Amino acid sequence: MKTISFPSGAVVPVLGQGTWNMGEVALRKADEVRALQTGLDLGMTLIDTAEMYGEGGAESVVGEAIAGRRDEVYLVTKVYPHNASFEGVQAACERSLRRLKVDCVDLYLLHWPGPFSLDETFDAFAALKKAGKIKDFGVSNFDLEGMQDAVDCGAVATDQVLYNLMKRGVEFDLLPWCRQQRLPLMAYSPLESAGREQAALLDSPGLQTVAAAHGVTPAQIALAWVLHQDGVIAIPKAVDPVHLRANRAAADIVLSTDDLAALDRAFPPPRRKRALDMR
Numbered sequence: 001m002k003t004i005s006f007p008s009g010a011v012v013p014v015l016g017q018g019t020w021n022m023g024e025v026a027l028r029k030a031d032e033v034r035a036l037q038t039g040l041d042l043g044m045t046l047i048d049t050a051e052m053y054g055e056g057g058a059e060s061v062v063g064e065a066i067a068g069r070r071d072e073v074y075l076v077t078k079v080y081p082h083n084a085s086f087e088g089v090q091a092a093c094e095r096s097l098r099r100l101k102v103d104c105v106d107l108y109l110l111h112w113p114g115p116f117s118l119d120e121t122f123d124a125f126a127a128l129k130k131a132g133k134i135k136d137f138g139v140s141n142f143d144l145e146g147m148q149d150a151v152d153c154g155a156v157a158t159d160q161v162l163y164n165l166m167k168r169g170v171e172f173d174l175l176p177w178c179r180q181q182r183l184p185l186m187a188y189s190p191l192e193s194a195g196r197e198q199a200a201l202l203d204s205p206g207l208q209t210v211a212a213a214h215g216v217t218p219a220q221i222a223l224a225w226v227l228h229q230d231g232v233i234a235i236p237k238a239v240d241p242v243h244l245r246a247n248r249a250a251a252d253i254v255l256s257t258d259d260l261a262a263l264d265r266a267f268p269p270p271r272r273k274r275a276l277d278m279r
Helices: 026-041 053-065 086-100 118-130 144-153 174-181 196-202 205-214 218-228 241-250 257-266
Strands: 003-005 011-013 046-048 074-079 105-110 134-140 156-162 185-188 232-234
Touching: 026 046, 026 053, 026 241, 053 086, 074 086, 086 105, 086 118, 105 118, 105 156, 118 134, 118 144, 134 144, 144 156, 144 174, 156 174, 174 185, 196 205, 196 218, 205 218, 205 257, 218 232, 218 241, 218 257
Parallel strands: 046 074, 074 105, 105 134, 134 156, 156 185, 185 232
Antiparallel strands: 003 011
């Protein structure tokens, strides 16, 4: 699988695993743990979670899934904006570490802009890094202007944003800027979220035509398109083993110039600046 490097030199696969909506129902926990372990077996060794997901429940799922396999995993979690004061970050990180059952996370993100100054939050991140509790830090749901401010405040490793064929606004300014800065962009919901928006994506005739030509599913082409983008890491969430294997196979799909042109016709790239899409 193709890999990508963070500014610190850490190398990760371009296809990881998300955990949004995990840890919310106790009866699903065993299946969620097995799914993450299957993903690791398939080489999807970047796992993204957050204290917000299931109010810590997803972190607990991850902690169980990676037990005995910590060295294989590039572990990402996020702090709530309302916990992003200097003292709040320290306490939130300690809670996350306990739920994850680890001594250190590889990447710690501010989940979205909040009430505390970036200087204060990043000072807290720097203190955690010095203490060996985190290796790198970054942000999530920051637009271009926010990222420029963030870079001025500290050594930001990434920005995690909503990005898929239907939500391409970051291509106008944020993604080109991140490429220029050699900062990877992490794409959450690369297949949209379940429901009408995902149906609108996967039912697109243009997407279905490209999928049929490759003999794969529309979801695999949609994911392959995100993975094709230079400097982008995709973190789809899947629990069904069939979906996990389909996601992994999508990383090996090679899209032609004609495929990409057809997808651009079906999902036109932005021609002007847009407000950052968030979910």
